[in-house]
Amino acid sequence: MMVGATLIEVVEAAVHPGLWRRRSSHGVGAREHVLVRRGRVIVGPIGQEVELRPGDYATYLSDPPAPLGQSAGRQDALLWVIHTFPPRANGNG
Secondary structure, three states, X not given: OEEOOEEEEXXXXXXXXXXXXXXXXXXXXXXXXXXXXXXXXXXXXXXXXXXXXXXXXXXXXXXXXXXEEEEOOOOOEEEEEEEEEOOOOOOOO
């Protein structure tokens, strides 16, 4: 969906215990926003990971490929992952 000149993608993701979810690069200037709905999860760029619990939020650049996260508990973590993409330089969004 477009909000002004910014493209936004919203995904609900389940992250399983002991398994890292992987993601590819989303392009220069893209950001990933993570909101934990259930469980505990470790997210973030390599070397800058944080542990989040229900209701916690994190945001970081998502232009380099990196792990999305890993459940930090014994149950699946349920997340909303929002990707925001900057407007194109030519103004055509």
